[in-house]
Amino acid sequence: MIDLARASDADIRHYLADRGIAVRRSAGVERLTGGVSGTVVRVDAANGPVVCKQALEQLAVPGAWQADRRRILTEARALEVYGRLTPELVPPLIDTDPEQLILTMACAPSDWWPWKERLLGGERAKVAAEVARRLAEGLARWHSGTAGDQELLASFDDQETYRLLRTDPFYRALAEQHPELADRLHGLADGLHTDPVCLIHGDFSPKNVLVGHDGLWVVDHEVAVRGRPVFDLAFLVAHLTLKSIELDRRGLLDVAAGFWAGYRQAWSGSAVTGKELGDHVAALLLARVDGVSRVHYLSERQQGLVRRLATAHLAGDATIDDLWQRVRTLNGDA
Numbered sequence: 001m002i003d004l005a006r007a008s009d010a011d012i013r014h015y016l017a018d019r020g021i022a023v024r025r026s027a028g029v030e031r032l033t034g035g036v037s038g039t040v041v042r043v044d045a046a047n048g049p050v051v052c053k054q055a056l057e058q059l060a061v062p063g064a065w066q067a068d069r070r071r072i073l074t075e076a077r078a079l080e081v082y083g084r085l086t087p088e089l090v091p092p093l094i095d096t097d098p099e100q101l102i103l104t105m106a107c108a109p110s111d112w113w114p115w116k117e118r119l120l121g122g123e124r125a126k127v128a129a130e131v132a133r134r135l136a137e138g139l140a141r142w143h144s145g146t147a148g149d150q151e152l153l154a155s156f157d158d159q160e161t162y163r164l165l166r167t168d169p170f171y172r173a174l175a176e177q178h179p180e181l182a183d184r185l186h187g188l189a190d191g192l193h194t195d196p197v198c199l200i201h202g203d204f205s206p207k208n209v210l211v212g213h214d215g216l217w218v219v220d221h222e223v224a225v226r227g228r229p230v231f232d233l234a235f236l237v238a239h240l241t242l243k244s245i246e247l248d249r250r251g252l253l254d255v256a257a258g259f260w261a262g263y264r265q266a267w268s269g270s271a272v273t274g275k276e277l278g279d280h281v282a283a284l285l286l287a288r289v290d291g292v293s294r295v296h297y298l299s300e301r302q303q304g305l306v307r308r309l310a311t312a313h314l315a316g317d318a319t320i321d322d323l324w325q326r327v328r329t330l331n332g333d334a
Contacts, residue, residue: 002100004039004054012041012052019095021104022046038072038222042107049107050094055222069101071161071222076103078224081152081199085145089138091217108219112212119206119243120297125251131211132255135236136262138218139204143229144267146199153226156199162225166202167192169292171283177290181314188283196226197271204232206239230272233263234280237320241281242288242295244327245302253324260320278313278320286310305330 002015009029016023023045032040038055055072076096083090095104115131146152171189175182202223210217237256244252260277264270288295289303289310298306309330313323 002102004041004052004102012043015100015102016043016045016050016052016104019097019104021050021095050104051091051107052102052104054100054102071158071165072101072103073098074156074158074161074224075220075222077155078199078201078221079103079105081146081224082142082218082221085141086138088215089134089218090221091219108210108217109212112210112215112217114207115209115211115216116206116239118211119240119249119252122248125255128252128255129258131209131216132240132259133262134216135204135209135218136259137266139201139232140263140266140270142201143198143232143270147197147269153196153199156224156226157196158225159193162193162202162223162227165223166231170287174283174287174291178286178311181286181311184279184314185283188279192228192231195228197228198226199224200227200229200232202227202231202235204235206236206243229270230276230280233260233272233277234284237277238281238284238288241324241327242285242298242306245298245305245330250328253327257321257324274319274321275317278318278323281320282310282313282323286314 002011004012007015012029013023013025013027023043027046028042028044030042032042032051038053041052043050043052053072053075055069055075073096076093079090079093083093091105091108093103093105097103119128167189171185171192175185178185201218201221202225203220204218208218208220210219237260240252240256240259244250244256264272285306287293289298289306309323309326313326
């Protein structure tokens, strides 16, 4: 079995050729960095650059975090589903290798960048709001377009991987750090596995959105699972809210609010409430400062502010609008 993390450039070129993908003998091979869940390689194939991806069993984080490598096949199936619903929002799938557990897809243009980097680099709120609008409409189409399709959802029922990659590290492990909130966090986690509604992406984050002048793609679909739509919404909103902690980025709260409003307008039947969204956003905010997967761009003081903000919300009975208002009134430059 070929291991993309250890394979030579020649091995990777031979692998693609064996899969029927034309590759020149001198084609460039580049290992892409930044992800924690898989090995990603860019190759200059004859008909344009492609990306090969192979999932890791042990995620590249400081703590122990393991998951089934066959989740790469889930990603391939999700790309097919989302490609039918919104072909403009996902990279075209080229090949799926169920034996080597590798998928090959089209590579984004070289001038497309992760939305996370653009946001942290000071992207104008007007530009960010347009990205959020397109994401809201696309996510609503994914959720509404798969809602109630029991045959499709049955093929995305890997609740164990969902638990290992999401509800355990972001909710249940967090409960060990905050025993005073344990019942609340366990309840939120259990609710995400109850009465699944539609196919959710499971990692709907700015780091997984590639943006260019002429389009955008959502990538990294390996956690796709039948679930409740609030998780995708909360995952993105939590990231935007975290990035708004600094005064010069408070405009991202309007971007987050616009995303939430756009989603509701595009799919009024989602049944997600502001209360439900606020609870999950607060839990994810807390997970990003005290959990397994922590953000790197907050100072210790900012982490403390987020911790107090999130714990206060989870101990009360407030909505996402209340949470955003508390962020707006933080004293001084957070």
